Amino acid sequence: MANYNIDAKKELTYDAIVIGSGISGGWAAKELCEKGLKTLVLERGRIVEHVKDYPTMNLDPWDTELRGGLTPEQKKKHQVSMRSNWVGTDTAHFWADDEANPYTEVKPFLWLRGHQMGGRSLLWGKQTYRWSDLDFEANAKDGHGVDWPMRYKDIEPWYTHVEKFAGISGEPLGLPQLPDSHFLPPMELNCVEKHVKSRIEKEFDGRHLIIGRCAHLTVPHNGRGQCQNRNRCSRGCPYGAYFSSNSVTLPAAHATGNLTIRPFSIVQSIIYDDTKGKATGVRIIDAETNEDIEYSAKVIFCNASTLSTTQILLNSKSNRFENGLGNDSGELGHNLMDHTYRVGAMGKVEGFEDKYYKGRRPNGIYIPRYWNIDEKSKNDKFLRGFGYQGGGYRGGNAANIEDFGADYKDSILKPGPWEFFITGFAECLPYHDNQVSLNADVLDKWGQPTLAIDAEFKENEKAANKQIQEDGVEMLEKSGLKDIIGFDNEHPPGYGVHEMGTARMGLDPKTSVLNGFNQVHAAKNVFVTDGACMTSSSCVNPSLTYMAITARAANHAVAELKKMNL
Amino acid sequence: MDRRKALKKTGLLAGAALATPSILSLLQACKSEPRLTWKPEFFTHDEASTIGTLVDMILPRTDTPGALDVKVDVFIDKVIAQTYDEIGQQNIRNEIAIFNKRCAENFGAAFASLDESKKVEVLRAEEKSSGKFNPGVWGTTIGTQEPIGFYRSMKSMAIWAYFTSGEIGEKVLNYDPIPGEYDGCKPLSEVGNRWSLG
Numbered sequence: 001m002a003n004y005n006i007d008a009k010k011e012l013t014y015d016a017i018v019i020g021s022g023i024s025g026g027w028a029a030k031e032l033c034e035k036g037l038k039t040l041v042l043e044r045g046r047i048v049e050h051v052k053d054y055p056t057m058n059l060d061p062w063d064t065e066l067r068g069g070l071t072p073e074q075k076k077k078h079q080v081s082m083r084s085n086w087v088g089t090d091t092a093h094f095w096a097d098d099e100a101n102p103y104t105e106v107k108p109f110l111w112l113r114g115h116q117m118g119g120r121s122l123l124w125g126k127q128t129y130r131w132s133d134l135d136f137e138a139n140a141k142d143g144h145g146v147d148w149p150m151r152y153k154d155i156e157p158w159y160t161h162v163e164k165f166a167g168i169s170g171e172p173l174g175l176p177q178l179p180d181s182h183f184l185p186p187m188e189l190n191c192v193e194k195h196v197k198s199r200i201e202k203e204f205d206g207r208h209l210i211i212g213r214c215a216h217l218t219v220p221h222n223g224r225g226q227c228q229n230r231n232r233c234s235r236g237c238p239y240g241a242y243f244s245s246n247s248v249t250l251p252a253a254h255a256t257g258n259l260t261i262r263p264f265s266i267v268q269s270i271i272y273d274d275t276k277g278k279a280t281g282v283r284i285i286d287a288e289t290n291e292d293i294e295y296s297a298k299v300i301f302c303n304a305s306t307l308s309t310t311q312i313l314l315n316s317k318s319n320r321f322e323n324g325l326g327n328d329s330g331e332l333g334h335n336l337m338d339h340t341y342r343v344g345a346m347g348k349v350e351g352f353e354d355k356y357y358k359g360r361r362p363n364g365i366y367i368p369r370y371w372n373i374d375e376k377s378k379n380d381k382f383l384r385g386f387g388y389q390g391g392g393y394r395g396g397n398a399a400n401i402e403d404f405g406a407d408y409k410d411s412i413l414k415p416g417p418w419e420f421f422i423t424g425f426a427e428c429l430p431y432h433d434n435q436v437s438l439n440a441d442v443l444d445k446w447g448q449p450t451l452a453i454d455a456e457f458k459e460n461e462k463a464a465n466k467q468i469q470e471d472g473v474e475m476l477e478k479s480g481l482k483d484i485i486g487f488d489n490e491h492p493p494g495y496g497v498h499e500m501g502t503a504r505m506g507l508d509p510k511t512s513v514l515n516g517f518n519q520v521h522a523a524k525n526v527f528v529t530d531g532a533c534m535t536s537s538s539c540v541n542p543s544l545t546y547m548a549i550t551a552r553a554a555n556h557a558v559a560e561l562k563k564m565n566l
Numbered sequence: 567m568d569r570r571k572a573l574k575k576t577g578l579l580a581g582a583a584l585a586t587p588s589i590l591s592l593l594q595a596c597k598s599e600p601r602l603t604w605k606p607e608f609f610t611h612d613e614a615s616t617i618g619t620l621v622d623m624i625l626p627r628t629d630t631p632g633a634l635d636v637k638v639d640v641f642i643d644k645v646i647a648q649t650y651d652e653i654g655q656q657n658i659r660n661e662i663a664i665f666n667k668r669c670a671e672n673f674g675a676a677f678a679s680l681d682e683s684k685k686v687e688v689l690r691a692e693e694k695s696s697g698k699f700n701p702g703v704w705g706t707t708i709g710t711q712e713p714i715g716f717y718r719s720m721k722s723m724a725i726w727a728y729f730t731s732g733e734i735g736e737k738v739l740n741y742d743p744i745p746g747e748y749d750g751c752k753p754l755s756e757v758g759n760r761w762s763l764g
Contacts, residue, residue, distance in 0.1 A: 060743065060763065062732035067641075069649040085705040190750030229745040230763075342703060356757045359748035360764070394760070397701070399722035402693040404624040405686075412725065413630070413738060415760040421703055485701065487708035 004047060004254055008262040008295070014040040016557070017282050017297040019267050019312065022119025023543050024530040024550040025303030026245030026253070027162065031554035032301070033258040037561075040295055041253075042265040042284060044304075045116035048094075050246045054236030056090045064089050081112050084495065086123075091234050094122050100445040106454035110494030111307060117263065118246040119305060120497070123234045126215045126242050126362070127389065128168050129540035130159050130179040134373060138427075139536050142383050145335060145430035146506040148535045149516030152179070158548035165252075166243045166547065167221040169363075170213030177385075178368040178540065185218045186211045187227075190357045192349045192392035192418050193365050199479040200367070206377060207370045207475070212363040212389065215243035215544075224248070229359035242362070264288045266446055269316040270300055270325055272523060278566070279325070279526045285446050299525045299557045299566055302503075303550070306531035307336075307436055310502040311451050313513075313520075313528075314438045326503070326513050326520035333437055335430040335504055336455045337537035339496035343465045343488040344388060345472030346421035347481030356394060356415055364391035367422060367475075369539055371467070382463035383429065386539045388472065390422035420481060424468030427539040428493070429460050430501055455493050498542050500534035518553040525566040529553045604640050607647035608655065613662050615678040617642055620717075621724040623689055630738050636731040638724050645723070661716035692717035735762040 015037035018028045025041060032039045047053070061067045068088040070078070078087045080098040087095050096113035103111055114120040133152040140147040156179075163182045172180040189197065189211050197209035216227045217239075224247065225239030233242050240247035253259040264287040271294065273280045281296035302309040310333055316325035324332050369385035371377055396416025401408065434455035442450045457465075469486040476484045493499070506512020509521035518533050520526040529550040531542060538545075560566045606614045618639040625633035633639070646658055666676040672691075673684045680688065696718035700707045714722075728734055735741060739762035 058743075060732070060735060061730035062735055066645060066649055067727075067730045069645050071648055072651045075649075075651075188748055188750045193750070229748045230743070342706060342708065344703070346701060346703065346708070354754050356752050356754045357748070357750050358742070358752050358757065358761075359745035360761075361748045361750075395701075397699050397722075398725050399718055400698045404689050404693065404721070406626050406628045409625045409632070410628060410630070413759045415754070415757075419701070423703055485708070487703075489706070489708060 004049070004250075005260045006047065006263060008040060008260050011260070012294065013296045014038045014260070015297060015561075016040070016299045016301065017042060017295055018301040018303055019282065020044075020119060020303035020305060020308070020530065021117045021245050021250060021261065022114070022303065022305060022530070023121040023124065023245065024546045025119070025301070026121060026249030027547050027550040028301040028303055028527075028529060028554050029253040029259060029261075030249040031551050032299075032558065033253040033256040035555070035558040036256075036258065037299075037558065038258050039253065039260070040297065041250075041259065041261040042267055042282065042295070043117045043261060043263050044266045044287060045096075045114075045263065047261070047263045048117045048122070048236075048246055050240060050244075050251065051236070051238050054238065055093070056235045057232060057238050059090065059235075080110065083110055084112060084497075086234075090232070091123065094234070101450075102442055102444060103450050104439050104442055104452040106452050107456045108492035108494075109453040109455055110492065111453065111499075112494070112497050113305065113308075117250070117261065118244050121244040122236055122246060124543060125497075125541065126233065127366070127541040128166075128170075128181065128213050128215045128544040129366075130181055131155075131538050131540060131545050132177050132179050134177050134369075135536060135538040135540075138384055138538075139430070144383070145536055146504065146508065146511050149505050149507045149512075154516075155545070155548050155552060158552040159544065162544070162547040162551050165222065166215055166248060167217045167224070168213060168544070169216055169218040171210055173208060173210060173368075175208070175368055177373045178387075181213060181544070183213070184221060187214070187216070187218060187361055187363050189365065190361075190392055191355050192352055192420055195349070195352070196392065196420055196476075196479045196481075197365075200475050203478040204370075204475065208368055210366050210368070212366045214363045216362060217241045227362065229361055231360035231362045233362050266448070267304065267312050268292070268448060269312060270302075270526060272316065272318040272320060272325055274318060274320050277523075279523050285448070287446065290446065298561060299527065301550075301554070301557075302526065302528040302532070303530045306499040306502060307451060307453070309528055309530050309532040310436060311438070313503060315449065320522075325526065326523055328509060328522055329511055329513060331432075331504060331511060332513050333502050334432050334435045335501040336434040336436060336453070336493070337428040337430055337498075337500045337534070338455075338493035339425040339428060339498045339537065339539065340386075340457060340461050340465050340468075341425065341489075341491050341496040342423055343426075343468050343490075344390065344421060344423035345469060345476050345484060345486045346419060347476045347484035349392065349418040349420050349481055352418050364389050365422075379467065381467060382460050384427040384460075384464070384539065386424045386426035386464050386468050388422040388424050388468070390420065392418060392420040395419045420476065420479075422472050422475070424465070424472065425496065425498075425539055425541075426461055426464035426468060428457060428537045430504070430536055431458060434493075434501075436502055457493060498531070498537070500531045500537050500542055503528050503532040504535045505533050506535060517556040518549060524560075525557075527553050527557060604637075606640075606643045609643050609646075612666075612676065612678070613659065614639060614643060616662050616666060616676065617720065619678040619685070620720060621727075623685055624721055624724055625728055631733055633724055633728055636728060636733045638727040638731070641727045641731070642720075642723055645727075665716050689717075696721075729762065
C-alpha cells in the first residue's frame with residue numbers, strides 16, 4: 001500500500017497546494033497530480049493509511065472492554081460530536097477534538113468535524129445523487145440567492161468522470177429531477193421495502209421508492225473489493241468497498257509520484273501578494289510543534305470543509321483584502337445552508353413475520369423529490385423540495401415488552417417486528433443572515449480566532465418539514481403500516497452534516513465570492529471546491545457534486561496554468 | 567450488617583419513612599442476602615445483589631445461558647464505573663435505593679431478600695409502571711422521550727449487555743461477521759435466532 005511522502009521539509013515550493021484531504025481535497029490532489037503538478041496536500045491531522053490505520057475495523061462488540069461506551073474523558077473530548085449519537089469507541093478516533101477546536105453557537109449549530117487524513121470521507125453516509133437543472137436553476141427562478149454560474153450540462157461530464165472512478169451503485173430511473181449516474185449494479189431492497197415500494201408507487205402518481213444510490217462497490221472495481229455487507233464502514237473498510245480519500249483518491253495521487261502530504265498542518269491563512277495581484281502561498285502552523293511555516297505554489301485549492309475553508313479565507317487579510325481573501329462582495333461567510341434532518345414517519349409492518357434478511361446492507365431506500373418539479377406538482381406552502389431516505393428492518397425494542405423471565409428471554413432471541421421509516425431532507429434556501437464570522441474572543445489551542453456560527457432554519461424549511469411529516473404518515477398509512485408515528489426532532493442546522501455555502505459561486509463579483517470555475521473572483525489562482533462554494537443546497541446529498549465540481553475546477557486550473565493565465 | 571451503615575446505603579437516613587416496620591425486616595433480611603462471587607468496581611455489595619437478582623429474574627438460565635452466566639451484572643457495574651460521570655453514578659445509587667425502599671415498604675424487605683413470588687410481583691408492578699422507550703432513527707430517539715424509570719433502563723442495559731457478550735453473540739444468536747452477500751428476503755426458518763451484529 002501507499003507509503004506517503006510526508007517530507008515537506010526540504011521543499012517549500014510546489015505547483016499546487018491543496019488545503020484538506022477529505023472528499024473534495026482528495027479529488028483535487030488526484031486530478032492535479034495526474035496532470036503532472038507537484039502537489040502539496042496540507043492536512044491538519046494525522047496520516048490515516050488505508051487499512052493499516054483502521055484499528056477497529058474487525059472488532060465485535062465483545063472485543064472491547066466497554067462494548068462501545070465512552071469514558072467521561074472521551075465524552076468531554078467529543079462533547080459536540082456526541083450530540084449526533086454517532087460517536088462510539090469504534091469511531092471516536094476519527095472525530096475531531098472538540099475541546100481543542102471550540103466554536104461559538106450564536107444559534108444552535110452542530111459542527112461535526114474529522115481532523116485526519118481523509119477527513120469526513122471516512123465517516124460519511126455515502127449517499128450519492130446527481131443534481132439536476134431543477135437545482136441549478138432554482139435560485140434564478142424564485143429569486144432566492146444568486147444564480148448558479150453553471151448548469152447541468154457543464155457538470156455532467158464531470159459527474160461521469162468521478163463516478164467511473166469512485167464506483168457508484170444504483171438503479172437508473174430516468175427521472176429529470178434526479179439524473180442517473182453511471183451505475184454499478186444496485187443493492188437489493190428487502191421484502192418489506194419492496195412491499196412499501198409497490199404500495200406507494202400504486203397510490204401516489206409521480207412518487208418512486210428506490211434503493212439508495214451510494215458510493216459502495218457492488219462488484220470489484222478499479223482494484224478495490226466489493227461490499228461484504230458488514231455495515232462497519234465508518235471504522236474504515238478493509239476491502240476499500242466504499243469511497244474515501246484514503247482508499248480511492250489519495251492512493252491514486254500518490255501513485256503519480258507527484259504527491260506530498262504534510263500532516264499536522266493547520267492552515268492559518270493564504271498569502272496574497274498585492275503587487276502580483278494573486279496568492280503566492282499558504283502559511284501554516286505545525287499542530288505539534290507550533291512552528292510557523294510558509295509554502296508557495298502557483299495554484300491553491302481550498303478543501304478544508306465548508307466552514308473551515310471560509311474560516312481560512314476570513315483569516316487571510318491583506319491590504320487588498322481587509323475583510324478576508326476574496327471578500328469584495330461582503331458575501332464571504334454568508335448564505336450558510338444545511339438540509340433539515342430527522343423529520344418523517346415510521347411504523348410497523350405486518351405480514352412478513354416468517355421473513356428475514358441476511359447481511360447488514362450499508363444503504364437504505366430513497367424517495368426522490370416529487371413536489372415543485374413542474375406545474376402539476378406545484379406546492380404553494382413551500383418553495384423547492386425534499387427527498388426521503390429510510391428503510392425496513394426487524395427491530396422493536398425488547399426492553400419495552402412488558403414481560404420477563406424464561407419465556408420472555410427465549411422470545412427476544414428471535415428477531416423483533418418489522419419496522420419501516422422514512423426521514424426527509426429538505427432544501428434550505430440561501431439566506432444572507434445565516435452566517436459565520438471570525439471570533440477573536442475565543443481562540444483555539446493554537447491561539448487562532450475561531451468561528452461564531454449564526455444560522456437557523458426559517459419559515460420555508462419549517463413548512464417543508466411539516467409537509468415531510470404529513471406526506472410520510474400518509475404514505476405509510478396507504479402502505480398498510482400499523483402504529484404509525486410522525487416525528488420532527490426539530491434539529492437545528494448542522495445535524496444534516498451537509499453544510500454548504502459561505503463562499504458562493506456566482507456570475508457577478510459584486511454578489512458572489514467565486515466564479516463559474518470556482519476561482520476567487522479577484523484572486524484567480526485560489527480555488528474553493530468544497531461545500532463552501534455552493535450557491536444553493538438542492539435537497540439531495542451534496543458530496544458527489546463536490547467531487548464533480550472539484551475535478552472540473554482542477555482540470556480548469558491545469559488548463560489555465562498551461563495558458564499562463566494564473 | 568451495621569444498622570446505621572445499612573440505612574446510609576439504602577439512602578433512607580432522611581425523613582419519616584425511617585420508623586416503618588418494613589425497615590426492620592429489611593435490615594434483618596440483610597443476613598440472608600447471597601454473597602457476591604465478584605468484586606464490584608462501583609456497586610456496593612447490596613447494590614450488586616439488587617442488580618444481580620434483577621437481571622437474573624429478567625433473563626434467567628434456560629437451555630441457553632442466563633444473564634448471570636454471561637456476567638451481565640459484572641459488566642453493568644463496569645460500565646457505570648467507567649463511563650458514567652459522578653452525577654450519573656449518584657443517580658443510579660439513588661434509584662437503586664428508592665427501588666429497594668419501595669420493595670421494603672410494599673413487601674417487607676430489599677429486593678434481593680424477597681422470596682421468589684414477591685420478586686415476581688415486584689417485577690410485574692415495575693413492568694406496568696415503568697416508562698417505555700421511544701423508537702429511534704439512525705441511533706437517535708424520535709420525539710420527546712418521557713422518563714423511563716430505573717427498572718426499564720436497567721432492563722434495557724441488561725439486554726444490551728447480554729446480547730453483546732461473546733457467549734451470546736457468537737454462540738446463541740446468529741453470528742455472521744462477514745456476510746458477503748445481502749439477501750433481502752430469507753425465510754426466517756433458515757436463520758432462526760436474530761443476527762447478533764447490528
